[in-house]
Amino acid sequence: MGSLDSDRGIPDRPAIVLDDVSKRYRGGGGVDGVTLDVWPGEVFGFLGPNGAGKTTTIRLLLDLIRPDRGTITVLGLDTRRDSVAARRRIGYLPGELALYDRMTARELLTHFAYLRGGPTWEEIGRLASQFSLELDRPIRELSKGNRQKVGLVQALMGRPDVLVLDEPTSGLDPLVQHQVHRAIRDVAADGRTVFLSSHVLPEVAQVADRVGLIRDGRVIAVERVQDLRGHAAHIVDARFAAPLADDAFGDLPGVDGRRVAGDTVHLEVTGPLAPVVRELGRFDVVDLSVREPDLEELFLAFYEGADATA
Amino acid sequence: MRRREVGSAHLHSVFERTLHEQRRALVGWSLGMVALAATMLALYPTVHGNEQFSKLIDSYPEAFKSFFGVADYTSGPGYLRAEVFSFMAPLLLVILAVLWGSDLTAGEEERGTIDVLMANPVSRRRIVAEKWAALAVGVAVVAASLGVVIAVAGPAVSLHVGWGPLWASVVASGILALLLGSLALALGAATGRRGMARGVTAMVAVAAYLLSSLAGLVSWLRPVRWLSPWYHALGVDPMATGFRPFHLAVLVLLVAACAVAALVAFDHRDLGT
Incomplete structure (x- = not known):
């Protein structure tokens, strides 16, 4: 400390x-x-x-x-x-x-x-x-x-x-x-x-x-601060030309949170981005954003992280 | 540690800043007092030694004369009692003291400056004590300006009044104002609300004035007139009787009680919430 x-x-x-x-x-x-x-x-x-x-x-x-x-x-x-x-x-x-x-x-x-x-x-x-x-x-x-x-x-x-x-x-x-x-x-x-x-x-x-x-x-x-940021270093949102399977992006390393809804996916990435980018390349990406999480998402990521270890 | 004076500002303490902030207002109130005194002095020659005026006044009902402090109207002291010290001068001083007293701490809380003030290593008690002292000095200066004008310019219009009666009246008016200002300070310190402090103090002031003035007319009020600070200040007629140590002591004790109440109340509160 x-x-x-x-x-x-x-x-x-x-x-x-x-x-x-x-x-x-x-x-x-x-x-x-x-x-x-x-x-x-x-x-x-x-x-x-x-x-x-x-x-x-x-x-x-x-x-x-x-x-x-x-x-x-x-x-x-x-x-x-x-x-x-x-x-x-x-x-x-x-x-x-x-x-x-x-x-x-x-x-x-x-x-x-x-x-x-x-x-x-x-x-x-x-x-x-x-x-x-x-x-x-x-x-x-x-x-x-x-x-x-x-x-x-x-x-x-x-x-x-x-x-x-x-x-x-x-x-x-x-x-x-x-x-x-x-x-x-x-x-x-x-x-x-x-x-x-x-x-x-x-x-x-x-x-x-x-x-x-x-x-x-x-x-x-x-x-x-560095530990906190570790809970969700990047937020990746992507939209695709076709609906995704429910288990898409399921097994990527460094992905803490994942939400698939129709043709969009929301990922909270704590690890390196490269595996996520490679996986995205397999699909027909219409829209893509990668950004740092805002406070609310950080909270959410933190709670989810806490739940996962509980 | 080394300090350096910056400009001509006198800002060494909360006391000095409080007076510094009000310097223009204090000059204004003092000029108001001078104007009041000058106006009354200018009118004095028309009543002085005017027999018709004496007869007219004599013909007024006793109740009227008693309520408005009219006695011996055509003499200097009688004129001053009726026109200056029975109502106008103490009223103006009370207004000044109550507006200012209610603002001393509650104003800082309402404006939010209390936070940055309390960032300094100054105790709450010292803040209240220094602000109260500034109020006392300010009221004294304005009251004194009234007395000085009458003492200096009075003889020019043949208005002669003894040193004792004049300054006893000035001091009584000033202490009365300081008392009500201290009450407003205490209420503001206890609640952080300026408007409330002003409203309650105004009611107390009106009640004190009415009790003192009506006690001369209404027999059942006479036994309780001692409850009125206005009675102890001006009801005892300092213009006729000079300094009244017992009554002044009562007022001083009441002032001290309000000041202590302000210190204690401000020390035990959440500020600026």
């Missing part, structure tokens, strides 16, 4: 521990019995559809809301009892980012630097230019992407030991997304910890070491 292969050796304790944490809302939603460890030097991706409980978990981490049951520690600090000390070590980017709209980015970042008693303006200025952030316009005049940059800079400044990012790249163009991903990797390479949520797999696959899947408030799997 974690960056066991890092030069620093095996960290002696997790940076973030959620122990059987539950939080239910009267109107529904929340999380149920979430247990997670995130290790120093690790980027942990928290993946799930909207409304699954990602933001609830993150707001519990920040002590904005309190669990009905369970405890959370950050760097050994109880987030309830030692709330201020824990938050001193955390950089946080909220999911639905709201800022003080009438301030300029410079004013807001200055204010937060004072509240933290830490980051120098040199550091803030460096981050701001890294993200080419406009500092002197009122935040209300900034585009959504530029506001997000303000949120990222305030989260990163002061080099927090734990970085908690709720959907960090939403609203950012691909170039800036790339910058953000690099900044996240830099933080982890530094031996610090990143906990980020996302509802898009490619983002998590790109930056995270491990990923926790959450659905309906429950963490249903925690996997290394």
